[in-house]
Amino acid sequence: MGQNGVGTHETLSVGELAARSGVAISALHFYERQGLLRSTRNAGNQRRYRRDALRRVAVIRVAQRAGIPLAAIGEALATLPDGRTPTQADWTRLSRRWRADLDARIAQLTRLRDQLDGCIGCGCLSLRVCPLRNPGDVARARGPGAPYLEP
Template sequence: MSAGDLAIGDVARRSGLAVSALRFYEANGLISSTRTDGGQRRYRRDVLRRLAVIQAAQQVGFPLAEIAGMLAELPAGRPVSPSEWQRLARSWRPQLDERIRTLERLRDQLDSCVGCGCLSMEKCALANPADRASDLGPGPRFWLRSRSAR
């Protein structure tokens, strides 16, 4: 524990997250703390960066389990070095790129046939005649194109 360590209320205030969310993240291994003699949590200041990554990743739709898996690649018990953040960013990039492509398709094709099987739009008769998209798998196949390639 060091003098710069933060109490849970300080972390909540600085990160904008509820204390209950911090406890939840900690219980699920996304962040960690030490305890004072009195049993109070203390967080190293760099927990704020981890929380920023968690918040951003959640905002673009990454499931918490996936975020936890990625953060598990970082060292625990000491601040993460810039090169370790860089390595994480590189390993995460393909998934981020895929998210971006999916969001771009959503943005650009929201008013088009998405190959979901509803056949409810005029465009479906041309884009997805007789629901041929179902041969590619479940869900909105024209949005999830790259997933079918996996």
């Protein structure tokens, strides 16, 4: 038996977690320092991860690819239960936290795609129809950032 009475076949070493998840050991250590993952130590002082860490790593990676900041990922993961593998209901509740933000990102990316299509296609040779041109710096009155691309 490993630490906390858990058999070693029920836990993963950092190398096993890295191999199974496809994530570098250094990234797993980083996730742990950020509080996104938790490990215990065995008698030889080696990290051991519960098997549900595989799901957590998968969620972290997918969320990162979707542009969700690590702080928001950490807040969501903190709502998952300790001491048991999260259920489908737990994961559904977690994903709902990100739905509005993801919908807003999708809308912004769609606007960006639709408004930049002409510029990308023409190489900005047609300034009369470019949605990003700014004669006389009139966009300054709309505030900082990319006012023509943001709602």
